Amino acid sequence: MIRKICCLFLLLVVYSSCQKSKAQKSVYPNHVGDIAFDEKTDDPNFKICLNGRIPQYYEFGKSLQYRGEKPAIDKHFEILKLNETTVESGYITIRFIVNCEGKTGRYRIEEMSNDYQPMSFDKNLVEKILTLTKELSGWIVGGNPEQPVDYYQYLTFKIEGGKLIEIMP
Amino acid sequence: MTKSMLFASRLFFVFLLTSLALVAFAEPNCNIYKMENNMPCYEACVLATTGGGAQGSRASQEKFDKAIEQCPALDYAYMEKSVPYLKRGEFITWKKLIDKAVELNPTLHLGYRGWCRYQFLRDYRGAIKDFERLDTLFPHDIGYSINGDYQLTIVKALCYSAIGEKSKAIEIMETQLGKKGYSPMVYDYLHLGVLKMETGDFNGGIVFLTKSIALNDYLAEPYYYLGLINKSKNLKVEYKTAMEKAKAYYLKGYKRFDPYTHPMHKVYLSDIDRELSIAQTF
Numbered sequence: 097m098i099r100k101i102c103c104l105f106l107l108l109v110v111y112s113s114c115q116k117s118k119a120q121k122s123v124y125p126n127h128v129g130d131i132a133f134d135e136k137t138d139d140p141n142f143k144i145c146l147n148g149r150i151p152q153y154y155e156f157g158k159s160l161q162y163r164g165e166k167p168a169i170d171k172h173f174e175i176l177k178l179n180e181t182t183v184e185s186g187y188i189t190i191r192f193i194v195n196c197e198g199k200t201g202r203y204r205i206e207e208m209s210n211d212y213q214p215m216s217f218d219k220n221l222v223e224k225i226l227t228l229t230k231e232l233s234g235w236i237v238g239g240n241p242e243q244p245v246d247y248y249q250y251l252t253f254k255i256e257g258g259k260l261i262e263i264m265p
Numbered sequence: 266m267t268k269s270m271l272f273a274s275r276l277f278f279v280f281l282l283t284s285l286a287l288v289a290f291a292e293p294n295c296n297i298y299k300m301e302n303n304m305p306c307y308e309a310c311v312l313a314t315t316g317g318g319a320q321g322s323r324a325s326q327e328k329f330d331k332a333i334e335q336c337p338a339l340d341y342a343y344m345e346k347s348v349p350y351l352k353r354g355e356f357i358t359w360k361k362l363i364d365k366a367v368e369l370n371p372t373l374h375l376g377y378r379g380w381c382r383y384q385f386l387r388d389y390r391g392a393i394k395d396f397e398r399l400d401t402l403f404p405h406d407i408g409y410s411i412n413g414d415y416q417l418t419i420v421k422a423l424c425y426s427a428i429g430e431k432s433k434a435i436e437i438m439e440t441q442l443g444k445k446g447y448s449p450m451v452y453d454y455l456h457l458g459v460l461k462m463e464t465g466d467f468n469g470g471i472v473f474l475t476k477s478i479a480l481n482d483y484l485a486e487p488y489y490y491l492g493l494i495n496k497s498k499n500l501k502v503e504y505k506t507a508m509e510k511a512k513a514y515y516l517k518g519y520k521r522f523d524p525y526t527h528p529m530h531k532v533y534l535s536d537i538d539r540e541l542s543i544a545q546t547f
Contacts, residue, residue, distance in 0.1 A: 128321035129353030152353055154524045165533045187386065189354045210388070212360035250354030254387055262387050265354075265526040 129248055131193060131202045142193075142201030144246050150193060153249045156238055160249070160265060163234035169251070169263055173228055182218035182258035186210050188225055189252040194235045196244035203229065217255065225253055293341045309336035313345065321349030340369035344377070351381055352525060375399045376408045376417050384410075384526050389424040396421040409450075412523070416441065419453055423529055426456075431464050451481050452521070452528075459490050459530050467494045485514035486521055489532045492540060496547070505544040512537045 125132065127149060144150070153160060162169055186209040193202045203226060209215040229251060239245035252264040295310035313332035318324030329346040332339055347362035363381070366374045379395030382388040396417055399407040407417045418441045426434035438457045442449060458473030471494060474487040492507030511532065514520065521531040 122323055122327065124323040124326045126323055127319075128326065128349040129355065154352060157524050159522065159524055159527070164535060166527050167533050167535045187356065189356065191354050206355065206357065208357050210391075212357055214357055248353065252354060252356070252386070264387060265385065 129191065131191060131204055131248070133202065138202050142199065143195060144193065145196035146245055150246050150248055151238065153194075153238075153247050156247070161236035161238070162232070163236060166263070168234055169232065172232060173225075173253070173260060173263060176221075176224065176228070176253075176260040182221050184215075184217050184221075184258060185256045186215055186217065187252055187254055188217060188222060189250055190226060190229050191248065191250040192229070193246055194238065194249050195246045196237055196239070198233075198235045198237045200230065200232070200235060200249075218258075221255070221258065298336075303336075306336035306339060309333070309339050310341070313339060313342040321353065338369055340366045340374060343369065344374055351385055356386065371398070372402055375402070377411055380410045380415075380417065380420060383420055383424055384523075387427070389427045393421060393424045393428075396424070414452060415450055416447070416453075419450065419456065423456060426460055426463075427529070431460055435460050435464065449476075449480060452477075452530075454480060455484065455487055455490075456530060458487065462490055462494055467498060470494050483514075483519045484521060485511040485519055485537070486530060486532050488514060489537060489540070490530075492544075496540070496543075501544070501547050504547060505541070508537055508540045508544055512541065 129152065130150070160166065160169075164171075186207065189206040189208070191204045191206070192200050194200050205222060205226065207215050207217050207222065235249070237244045238247040250265070253260055254262040254264065292314040293310055295307055295314060298304075298307035298310055309332040312335070313329055317328040318326075326346060326349075329342040332342040333346075336342075343362050344366040347359050347366065350356070350359035350362065359381075363374065363378050367378050375395050376399050379392040379399065382395065383392040396407060399417070407421075409416055410420060419438060422434040422437035422441070425431075425437065435457065438453065438460070441447060442453060442457070454473045454477035458470045458475075458477055461467075461473055462470035471491065474491050474494075477484070477487040488507045488511035492504050492511060495504035495507055512534070515532070515534055515537060521528045
């Protein structure tokens, strides 16, 4: 009887570890778009306020939330419209987290050609866009004043001939 | 019929159209596979359309993978799997997946892909390509945007206007609005009015912006653009009055809105305030 129980216990342990390794091997994060902390690139002082799933900006039903709305963001990046440092065209997307204090961190960059293929823009242009994105200080905190939450936001920059044409979303 | 009743009936009509647009992208009828005796695809279809995690969750994405593995021709699974990447700014992955859905079922997914290229990426040329291919498949009506706001021919016109072909955009819009049986959608007249204004046809602009207000008097935008026309015509009082009305509407929340992106010809409070300060000294 004891041997049977031991065997059953062992089977359960093996099954449970199989399940764990299966979860670990998934090609997906917990949620598409999740940005895990990377100690090599991310600022350790940038804090996430709440545990658990971080919602996307659109889940609040308010679109992009920034003081001065989209014109304030457009104005912040206006300098890029005048600078023609490259002749490349495509999209640069920067995804990041806005925390419950309205601070941003964990930036991730995706560079894409006009035919939706991965590409690399001029490093100076990407660096400039990233720096300007980090300087944006008007993000409105998610949730409500009693219960502020962190959220994911992204900005996509449409570039044509090295010039910034539009900022999305 | 009172103005509010008229608006309510129009709102109901828009709701109906929205519902129809959503139905077009609703879950597939899995029984079709069963009737064809294609049990692997039937089971895959049932799996893909059954609950299993929130959109974009690992469980949900893995569910679609399983369905695709079982039925590689299940376009619905590719389309659904693509959606969270689009909404969350991972456009390379989105495009790969939506392209596969379009390849498998162009009649169902071309319009949606074209709309997303317009809405999320301002990929006007890419969207035009999709809509014009759709024109060859459905010459009479290429369908509606997924959010129910637009007939896609109007979106095609907006794409042409964005790449500088404003006269062509106006022609496409007027043809669509003149089609027998076509009921103008809620923003059609606003866009046509703005395009008329931008091409210097101020009287045409006034006609269509006024029509926009008559169809839906819950937007700051037509007042703002009417104000700009009044400014160009040197009508000082009308300019200021229109901008004041635009601001009052904006502050009441009567403005263009989309939870994901910024709609074309949307105005912002800073735009209106700037015009109001100009109007003070005009």
